Amino acid sequence: MSRVISGFSTLVRGIDRVCQTVVACLVVVMVAVVCAQVVFRYAIVRPIYWGDELSRYLFVWISFVGAAVAMGSRLHYGFDYLTEKCPPPVRRSISLLMTLLAVGFFMTCLVYGCESIRVVSVQRSPSLQLPMGWVYAALPVGSALMLLHLIEQALVQPKQNTPALGFE
Helix, strand or coil: CHHHHHHHHHHHHHHHHHHHHHHHHHHHHHHHHHHHHHHHHHHHHCCCCCCHHHHHHHHHHHHHHHHHHHHHHCCCCCCCHHHCCHHHHHHHHHHHHHHHHHHHHHHHHHHHHHHHHHHHHHCCCCCCEEEEEHHHHHHHHHHHHHHHHHHHHHHHHHHHHHCCCCCC
């Protein structure tokens, strides 16, 4: 069982490294597009008509995939003042409750995100003519990545005797 958990943890860390690279590349592209927009609009006086749309969609993807990266790195804010005052068994119960609530939330986002992709799959974006399903896919992809991190943290933490799953 320990070998399976170790393998899953290694897989999640690998996926996280890919996500970090993707987010970095998307940020570079978004900055380049926004800078080009400014130059074209004010220096050349020929605005890029699709720049606003592309930068907005890139920002959506950066936000959702970046949130998953932050969860894997435990960079999300947590309020632990009250839980720190509780005895360890109560802390573990609160940790379990928070984890279950987070899993429920991300599962809901995953299911309804997939449903929203189905609904908007026939629409195209105004300027770039991209299928809107690609834009809406950021929600279920980000939710699935965050679920992976929650599962990995739940499997690894009991062995390390550390606080709760990103909610410490």
